[in-house]
Amino acid sequence: MFISELLPVKEAFRLLDENQRLTSEETIDLIDAHGRVNSRRLISKLDSPPFDKAAMDGYAIKAKDTFQARADNPITLKVIDSIGAGKVSNVKLKEGEAVKIATGAPIPEGADAVVMEEYTYKIGDKIEVLQPTSPGENIAPRGEDVKAGETILEPGTVMRPQELAITASAGYDTIEVYKKPRVKIIITGDELVEPGTKPRPGNIINSNKYTLKALVESAKASPTVEHSPDNPRVLEEKIEENIQGYDMIITTGGTAISKGDIVVDTVDKLGRVIFHGVAMRPGKPLAFGLVEDKPVFMLSGYPVAAMVQFDIFVRYYLLRMQNINYEHQLVERICQRKTPSKLGRTDYIRAFTDNKIVEPILISGSGIIKSMVKSNSYIVIEENSEGIDKNSKCNVLLFNSFKI
Amino acid sequence: MFISELLPVKEAFRLLDENQRLTSEETIDLIDAHGRVNSRRLISKLDSPPFDKAAMDGYAIKAKDTFQARADNPITLKVIDSIGAGKVSNVKLKEGEAVKIATGAPIPEGADAVVMEEYTYKIGDKIEVLQPTSPGENIAPRGEDVKAGETILEPGTVMRPQELAITASAGYDTIEVYKKPRVKIIITGDELVEPGTKPRPGNIINSNKYTLKALVESAKASPTVEHSPDNPRVLEEKIEENIQGYDMIITTGGTAISKGDIVVDTVDKLGRVIFHGVAMRPGKPLAFGLVEDKPVFMLSGYPVAAMVQFDIFVRYYLLRMQNINYEHQLVERICQRKTPSKLGRTDYIRAFTDNKIVEPILISGSGIIKSMVKSNSYIVIEENSEGIDKNSKCNVLLFNSFKI
The missing domain is CATH 2.40.340.10 (MoeA, C-terminal, domain IV)
Incomplete structure (x- = not known):
């Protein structure tokens, strides 16, 4: 009966996009950046690895010395030095020579391959090489992973373990990220009481408090929850008190599309209601507005309707406040x-x-x-x-x- | 060449299952329980809703009074009271009477349906009802969602927003959960330096520190990271120092399947290595052991190999420490x-x-x-x-x- 007045879902998304706000940026330690959203184009400061390094434990050699090597025709090389991880060698390798090398250590000058320890046989200060090695074998060349000056991350990238690793390898121990949106959740309803207390007649347990806090957390945002009675004056005060300190307000309850929609009326008074009522089920009475240019989502008081409204629209908006190009998949x-x-x-x-x-x-x-x-x-x-x-x-x- | 000695992946899982440990339980506030794992069978203390309640704003009525109601044949009822959310009414509704009622308010005695406000027309202290209403219409009956005594959650349930809501509705404001596993991450490698510093020759940036911390967080566990040189004595001390205060130790580096596997040798000395070397790529040199009955995962020093080993085996084990029945999907x-x-x-x-x-x-x-x-x-x-x-x-x- 009211369906003709309701906004199509696609149109609601269009209005949200049109009124999308971004949070500002902050610099944080990279070690705390898991799950946060990078806000800058990040350019590597370094080559990674920073030098040609051994990819295996073994011996750095000249590959061509071993081209004829076979198990029944071992080639003998003289071991002239040894390089542990984190160490360097100043020797310059000549024909017929080898340098013992640990995984991760820099390849000494003159060498162009590493023969794995397993394919050698040690005799005093010499080794026998039992199979041929190709140039470059078991060497991770300088800059193989990342080159200095290369773009490693674009703005809006969510920092997974691997993005943290590449950022560290590129020489960064801090990173610029979008601030987590601070969200004030105002649960309205005179009937609502806390689960610890024994409900009196007419009381209902305030489960939305728990749901909404968790939903906001799931959208990479920081929630604070408060309960408000169904009193327009109190609600108005609560919105005015909080609108400066938060990036978004979410309300639940009091949005049914009928007379006395106290939340929608209050937001309309303090700012602008952009839409009220969406052609969806459940969740029809969803409203969205701006107060002092801050987004306000007015959700249903029904737990399931509120969850659906959040899952479809609010998380979308919150993720996009951090420049994540989120779409429902x-x-x-x-x-x-x-x-x-x-x-x-x-x-x-x-x-x-x-x-x-x-x-x-x-x-x-x-x-x-x-x-x-x-x-x-x-x-x-x-x-x-x-x-x-x-x-x-x-x-x-x-x-x-x-x-x- | 070593492939015959390597453990098949399925066998590695079997050995992990055989040596699976659980964390102990703790009681936390429900408001902090998002993402945590419930550890008890939870029985509702209450009916939810706790009374027959109005599912719409409208009028509580006797349905049969309205059976003949049509837009061109309205039925007139007398409004004898009004019930707001959180309030109760002591009236007993008789034939021909109605009580104005808000969504969520308890249905007064004698009423068996709610007619939506939109289908009525108000004249003074009377209403005209414009269409018939069925018994039970727009009423959410007591216990419709949850009944007192009903099982609402089984042990091992991850608390999503909806599980928090049902737990609150069942009367709980605290919950027993599995403790988050405390994980000590020991990154070995003399060559590793922090990304803030300028690497000297032979140095490599310690990216695994960032990766492993984030991976452990992704498995609902609490990480602490430390760097150890490739020195068996220091490593031994670090393991001994930490084994009591943590639920798991993860190491990276020093596990290549060759001579001088200092990490595996050290764990073998302090406890028992259960397997070393898995028929997988990447990640072959994975080892797993127990020291003082605590699990120790020895991962590769290679960033990608360590991530794969974690993704396949360590997260599986960590989630199962919290009784989550995790399987790769x-x-x-x-x-x-x-x-x-x-x-x-x-x-x-x-x-x-x-x-x-x-x-x-x-x-x-x-x-x-x-x-x-x-x-x-x-x-x-x-x-x-x-x-x-x-x-x-x-x-x-x-x-x-x-x-x-």
Whole structure:
């Protein structure tokens, strides 16, 4: 009945993109940078490795000395020095000579290959080489991994273990990253009480406090949670108090599309509501606005609706505040049940999927947390579809794809 | 040449399982439990919702009063009370009466349905109902989500936002979880220096320090990193110093399968080496042992080999220390290149994949960090395969699947 007034999901994304804000940058120690988002184009200061180095324990040699070497025709070389890891040798290797060398040590002048220890036989200060070695064999050449001046990372790169390693190898022990968005979560609802207390008649346990804090953490942001009664004056004060110190405000509750939407009305008063009501299920009463140029997401009070709204829109926005080019990654699965949908509305159906099939979780109700506990994905039915036939292909959004 | 002495990957997993240790439990605040692992069977203390509650803003009514209601034949009811969220009403609803009710508020006695506000028309202290309502409509019945006494979580459950929500709704504000394994990382190598310093000849930047710390964090464990020279006496001291205060020791370097494996020799002296050398590439020189009944993983000094060893074995073990039933989840992709492999060895080939195809990253060398930076997965070629033909199916292990 109100469907004609609701914003299509695609249009909601367009409005979010149009009003996307970025956090500022900060410099942190590289050792603390796991999972953070690099904010600069990073250029290597160094060659890595910084010299031609031995890739194996063995002997640095001239390869051509060994071209004729066979197990039944060993070639004898004189060992003139030994180089441990972290050490250097000043010798200049000549024909018929070898230098014992540890993995990682620099190749001495005059040598062009390393023969593995296993292919040699030691006799006093000499070795017998039992097989031929090619030039360059078992040598990691200078700059093989990274060359000085080479771009190693682009802005917006999430620092995985390997990005940390290449950044260290390029000579950096600090890094510029986007600040984690500071998010104030305001949970509204006179009926809400803490789980430790015994609920009185009419009370409901405030589970959204836990959910929203964890969801914000999952989006690489820093949450602070507060509870507000359903009182427009108190809510207004809380928003005004916090809008300067935070990069985003998220509210839950009080957004139902009817009279008395106290949260939406308050945001409209303090700033600008950009949209209210999206053609999706669950999660229809989602609203988004700006107060003092800071984004405010107004989520449903229903736990499941709030989670879906977060999973579809808020995490997307929060990750993009850190310049991560996040998009939902849909995968294809075979749906095990006929699943109807309504034209003009995007459905996000809680579901359990393996690598091939997907099963909708048949527990309805936008408040039923248990359905989310049993799910690992959403079946996504676009607005131009009337549903999915049994055993036909459908699009699935894996919860695991939210982990960036 | 040593391949016959190497342990098959499956056998390495069997030996890890045989020597799996669990961390002990601790009680933490539920608000801090995101991502932690529940250690007990959790039984709900409460019904959730704790009463029949309104699922919409509207009027609590007797459904049968409205069976004949139509837009052109409205039924008039008398509004005798109003219930806000968090409030209760003591009225007992009789035929022809209605109680105004907010979403989340308890249904008053005598009512069996809620008619949405949108389907009513208010005239003074009366409403006209414009369409019929069924019994139970817009009511979330007591215990619909969780019933008191019901099992809500099993041990070994990772606490996602939804598990936090259901735990709160079940009346808990604390939870028993497995302790995060405390992991001491000892990076060996005389040649290693910090990235802030200017490397002298023979020096290599210690990138493994960054990688291993981040990898341990990715396995829900708490890392502490230390550097050790290649000196058996110092290493022995460091292991002995730390074995009591940590749940696991990880070393990198000094494990090449040749003479002078100082790390493996030291662990063998202090405890027991359970295996050394696995039929895999990269990562062959992996060793695993126990010292004072604590697991010790001895990884390669090569950055890429160490990452692969961690990704395949160490994360598996660390997650299982917290009772997570982790297994590698392989997915199927079409390989874009002919990729040979050797019988008797499991290959983990750095690769980039989308939803359909996979492309091996053609940068070889177990030290080439750049190849890991360009990768998002491993192609896994089992030991009984001689490789993959171009455009044929292969098994892929997504890095994203490591995020638990």
